[in-house]
Amino acid sequence: MRRLPSSVCSPSSHHLNPITSMSTGSNSLVWFRKSLRVHDNPALEHASKCSGSMYPVFVIDPHYMEPNQSSFSPGSSRAGVNRIRFLLESLSDLDSSLKKLGSRLLVLKGEPSDVILRCLQEWKVKRLCFEYDTDPYYQALDFKVKEYASSVGVEVFSPVSHTLFNPTEIIDKNGGKAPLSYQSFLKIAGEPSCADSELVMSYSSLPPVGDVGSLGVSEVPTLQELGYRDDEQDEWTPFRGGESEALKRLRKSISDKAWVANFEKPKGDPSAFLKPATTVLSPYLKKFGCLSSRYFYQCLQRVYKDVKKHTSPPVSLLGQLLWREFFYTTAFGTRNFDKMKGNPICKQIPWKEDHDMLAAWRDGKTGYPWIDAIMVQLLKWGWMHHLARHCVACFLTRGDLFIHWEQGRDVFERLLIDSDWAINNGNWVWLSCSSFFYQALSPITYHMDLFFVSKVYLFICLHFLRRCFFGGGIQYNRIYSPISFGKKYDPDGKYIKHFLPVLKDMPKQYIYEPWTAPLSVQTKAKCIVGKDYPKPMVMHDEASKECKRKMGEAYALNKKMNGNIGDEDLRDLRRKLENDEESNIRNQRPKLN
DNA sequence: ACTAAGTTGCGTGT
DNA sequence: ACACGCAACTTAGT
Known part of the structure; x- marks a missing residue:
C-alpha cells in the first residue's frame, strides 16, 4: 500500500486525538457519502488500518430519498429517478468491490447523524472516517457528528479528497475571500498536492465487518424497494453509475491522446448525443465521487507529458477539472451562495415569478424545439452538453423569460445525474449574469510592442485603445x-427529432422554427403548431430586447446603490419595468397593425 | 483616480 | 473559415 501526502488530511487533523488514535485493535467506521469508490479514498484507507473490525456504511437519507408522488416527474422531491438509480448502481458496484476484498457495504436508513451516532455506540467504534464535505448540508450534519464523536472519545478522520485543493487553504491564501475569477483562482491555487504523490489505488484485502447487531442493516436496495416506479417513462439515462463504469469511461477517454490534447470546451458540439462531444465523466466526478479527481488529474498530466502540444485551461480538459475546483472554492467562501438575497457577490435583479412559464420551460413546452429538446434530454437522460445547459439557462433567465435563476437551479438540481451544489449554483449565477461575468479583451493586446512600426499598427493601436476603454462587452448583451x-451545429435537427419525435417529419428548413412552416407542410408532417406542438411562448427578438433593457436598468440600480439593494428597491424597480413594458407594447401596437 | 484584466454571442459580410 | 459591428462594464489592485 502506498502513502498519501499528509496535506490531504489537513482540515480536521486537529481532531486526531493522541490517546484514541493509539487504540489499535479497535473498530472503525467508514461513512460513505460522496467518494463511492475504493481507489484513492483516504477515509477508507485510514479506516482499514484498524486491527479490529471495519464497518463500511452508507445511510439512505429520507431528506433526499423519500418518494414524492406530487413532484413534476418520478422521484423524490430532491432527486429524479435517474439520479437515484445512478446512486443505487454506484452503491452496488462499491458493495461488490468491497466483497471481493473481504468486506461489504452496510446500508442503513434514517436521519444520517442519528444513524451514525447509533452505529458508533452499538459497534463500539473508536475511529470514524469520512470525507470532508463543503456543501452546507454536510457542514451542518458533520458538525453534529464530530461534536458527538469527540465528546465520547471517538477519533474522527475527515480528509479533503473530493477536490484537488482544500478550499479553506485557497481562501486563506487569498486573504480570507474566495477568488472571483478563474484566472486569479489558478494563480492562487498553483499545483495541487496530488501532482507528485502516489495514490492508493487498491488493496489486497480489507478488515472484516464485525457483528452488526440489531441496527437494521440491509443490502443495497432496488428502486422498487425504495418505493419508486420506473415504468412511467420510455427512455432513461444511458449512463450507468459506479466506480467500475467510471474507470472504464476514464480509460476510454484518455486512450485517445490526440483527443485529450486538443480538447477545447467551447468547440464541442452540444447537439451530439449518440457520441457526446465531452467525456461524460462529470456524473462520476461531481455528485458521487465514483472517480477520484486526483486520479483523473494524474492521468491527464501523463497524457500531456506524452504529447508535443496540448490545449490549456480554461478550455482544456484539465481546465474543466479546475473549473470544478474554482466553483467549490467560491461556493464555500460565499455567504448564501445558493440565493440571490443576502449573497454578497450576486446582482440583485427583479426577476419575474411566473409558475406557468416556469412549468412550460421545465416540461419542454416553450415552442422552441432547440430549447424543448434540451429540456427533454434533461428529463430523460439527466445529462446534457454544457453549452446546451447554457442555452436553456439563458432562455429562462436573462435571455427570454426573465424568470429567477433559483427556480431553474432547482429543476437542474433535481434532474441532473451530475448535479452538484457548488457547480450548479455557480453556473446559474454565471449564466443569469448575476456574477462573475467579465469578458476577456481580444488577443490584439499582443501587438502592443509593435505600435510604432507603421501606419498599420497605428490603426491597431487605435483599435486596441478603443477595446481597452470600452471593454470587450458585457455579457448580458450576449444572448444565446x-x-x-443549435442550427450551426446541427442544421438537420437530428438532435431535436430524437428528443421531440413529434417533429420527426418536419422539414429541416422549419425544424428550429416550426411555427413558420406553412399549414400544408405542418399537415404533411403530422405536426400542427398549436395543437401537436406548442406555439412559441414568446417571440425571441422582442423578449430578448426586453430582457436586455431590464438587465440594463437592474445593473444601473445595483451600481447606484453599491450593491445595497433592499426588498423595496427591488419591488419598485420591478413595478417600473413592468409599467415600461406595458407602455412599450401599447406604443408598438399601431405600428404592428 | 487610474490601470489591468476578465472561460465559451449574433448577424452579416467576405 | 475569419473579420467586423453591435454597444459601450466592473472589479481588484495600486
Missing part, C-alpha cells in the same frame, strides 16, 4: 439564440 445557436 434559441434558433440559430
Whole structure:
C-alpha cells in the first residue's frame, strides 16, 4: 500500500486525538457519502488500518430519498429517478468491490447523524472516517457528528479528497475571500498536492465487518424497494453509475491522446448525443465521487507529458477539472451562495415569478424545439452538453423569460445525474449574469510592442485603445439564440427529432422554427403548431430586447446603490419595468397593425 | 483616480 | 473559415 501526502488530511487533523488514535485493535467506521469508490479514498484507507473490525456504511437519507408522488416527474422531491438509480448502481458496484476484498457495504436508513451516532455506540467504534464535505448540508450534519464523536472519545478522520485543493487553504491564501475569477483562482491555487504523490489505488484485502447487531442493516436496495416506479417513462439515462463504469469511461477517454490534447470546451458540439462531444465523466466526478479527481488529474498530466502540444485551461480538459475546483472554492467562501438575497457577490435583479412559464420551460413546452429538446434530454437522460445547459439557462433567465435563476437551479438540481451544489449554483449565477461575468479583451493586446512600426499598427493601436476603454462587452448583451445557436451545429435537427419525435417529419428548413412552416407542410408532417406542438411562448427578438433593457436598468440600480439593494428597491424597480413594458407594447401596437 | 484584466454571442459580410 | 459591428462594464489592485 502506498502513502498519501499528509496535506490531504489537513482540515480536521486537529481532531486526531493522541490517546484514541493509539487504540489499535479497535473498530472503525467508514461513512460513505460522496467518494463511492475504493481507489484513492483516504477515509477508507485510514479506516482499514484498524486491527479490529471495519464497518463500511452508507445511510439512505429520507431528506433526499423519500418518494414524492406530487413532484413534476418520478422521484423524490430532491432527486429524479435517474439520479437515484445512478446512486443505487454506484452503491452496488462499491458493495461488490468491497466483497471481493473481504468486506461489504452496510446500508442503513434514517436521519444520517442519528444513524451514525447509533452505529458508533452499538459497534463500539473508536475511529470514524469520512470525507470532508463543503456543501452546507454536510457542514451542518458533520458538525453534529464530530461534536458527538469527540465528546465520547471517538477519533474522527475527515480528509479533503473530493477536490484537488482544500478550499479553506485557497481562501486563506487569498486573504480570507474566495477568488472571483478563474484566472486569479489558478494563480492562487498553483499545483495541487496530488501532482507528485502516489495514490492508493487498491488493496489486497480489507478488515472484516464485525457483528452488526440489531441496527437494521440491509443490502443495497432496488428502486422498487425504495418505493419508486420506473415504468412511467420510455427512455432513461444511458449512463450507468459506479466506480467500475467510471474507470472504464476514464480509460476510454484518455486512450485517445490526440483527443485529450486538443480538447477545447467551447468547440464541442452540444447537439451530439449518440457520441457526446465531452467525456461524460462529470456524473462520476461531481455528485458521487465514483472517480477520484486526483486520479483523473494524474492521468491527464501523463497524457500531456506524452504529447508535443496540448490545449490549456480554461478550455482544456484539465481546465474543466479546475473549473470544478474554482466553483467549490467560491461556493464555500460565499455567504448564501445558493440565493440571490443576502449573497454578497450576486446582482440583485427583479426577476419575474411566473409558475406557468416556469412549468412550460421545465416540461419542454416553450415552442422552441432547440430549447424543448434540451429540456427533454434533461428529463430523460439527466445529462446534457454544457453549452446546451447554457442555452436553456439563458432562455429562462436573462435571455427570454426573465424568470429567477433559483427556480431553474432547482429543476437542474433535481434532474441532473451530475448535479452538484457548488457547480450548479455557480453556473446559474454565471449564466443569469448575476456574477462573475467579465469578458476577456481580444488577443490584439499582443501587438502592443509593435505600435510604432507603421501606419498599420497605428490603426491597431487605435483599435486596441478603443477595446481597452470600452471593454470587450458585457455579457448580458450576449444572448444565446434559441434558433440559430443549435442550427450551426446541427442544421438537420437530428438532435431535436430524437428528443421531440413529434417533429420527426418536419422539414429541416422549419425544424428550429416550426411555427413558420406553412399549414400544408405542418399537415404533411403530422405536426400542427398549436395543437401537436406548442406555439412559441414568446417571440425571441422582442423578449430578448426586453430582457436586455431590464438587465440594463437592474445593473444601473445595483451600481447606484453599491450593491445595497433592499426588498423595496427591488419591488419598485420591478413595478417600473413592468409599467415600461406595458407602455412599450401599447406604443408598438399601431405600428404592428 | 487610474490601470489591468476578465472561460465559451449574433448577424452579416467576405 | 475569419473579420467586423453591435454597444459601450466592473472589479481588484495600486
